[in-house]
Amino acid sequence: MLGAHVEGAGPDGSHAGREAVTDVLAVLAYGELVAFERMAHDAQYAPTLADKDALAGMAVVEFGHYRALRARLAERGADVEEAMAPFVAAVDAFHAGTQPKSWLESVVKAYVGDGIGSDFYRVVSRVLPEPERSLVVDVLDDAGQSVFAVAKVRAAVAADPTLAGRLALWARRIVGEALAQAQRVAVDRDALARVVAGEGVADFAALLGDLTTAHAERMAALGLRA
């Protein structure tokens, strides 16, 4: 059922489809808002003004995504704050569990954390109606993290090979925390869980496999072991 639309598709004729679309937009919106905050915060640890400019610029791109999702939620008649509220605890817990302790950890988080999030939402987007589907695909566009992170991490590890092990461990922690919080959201939000688990996104095990493969490719790009 890949590509099936969620909206109005609930087999019991309920409004679960519509709720699910709101949930996807809302969790993504809140995620982008907090990603903006965390990246802007981490920018203060940049070793040079050029690095600060780069990370702050990516943060601002995330804020633009948040505002676009927020606008769409409002157009759909949702109370934006109310729609985001169910996802605050999980998103905040993800960031509380993955607070970078160095500039390089910030860079790895921006790349690995956003990467796995984007992969996940890209799969979910396939079951969204338009215009939500295009909006979600648009906001998943890489804000420049990939090229920036790969260059910074490779240069740092080349200068100090002992960093490789620690950064690989750090990346694993980010992925672990992301999956733990996604699981938490799935348990709490029935409508959203049905989109992921039942309404067209193949099966959950296959999804996890795809996310893991894509994560391994990012780690290889960084020159780190997955």
Next chain:
Amino acid sequence: MLGAHVEGAGPDGSHAGREAVTDVLAVLAYGELVAFERMAHDAQYAPTLADKDALAGMAVVEFGHYRALRARLAERGADVEEAMAPFVAAVDAFHAGTQPKSWLESVVKAYVGDGIGSDFYRVVSRVLPEPERSLVVDVLDDAGQSVFAVAKVRAAVAADPTLAGRLALWARRIVGEALAQAQRVAVDRDALARVVAGEGVADFAALLGDLTTAHAERMAALGLRA
């Protein structure tokens, strides 16, 4: 000599005028970059998602100003990082000395700190050549702080009148720290000091008087004693 242009106006035929223009753009650019960072950071303490949205949105406007100033510096052939470097210590010291300890302190800082900075640069802008003059005036546009801060502070003080004294003290500290750091920059940067003190901005005492008057008006708008 109000309205006289700095560029090429050095009485000794030196390049002090050109340096002064670069200094003004650079200190303002770095100030906007750090204002962005601090506001984005403070947004995490917002009591509601709507407040977070508001403060983060103002931060992003500041980042846009920074990018515009940066672009102009680059067009003038300046090395942007090098141009900003002399102002890093003073701007960072201002923020280190005025770290908000509550959401309301953040709001007061965004209004009072940006307000006195804007007043100061608006005076300086009168002696800039075009297109720098228009650019500086544009980036001094209020990003929405005034209306937001006045509403939030008035509501909070109405609910808890004991806040008024503490917030008034806080605002005085912000102004004191801003003037102390401006003084530090003036001592270090000859070219910039000449713009302010000698090349058309009336006299320094009159400037201080104007800044103080405008600050008192902002405090009155907040319902606080200056």
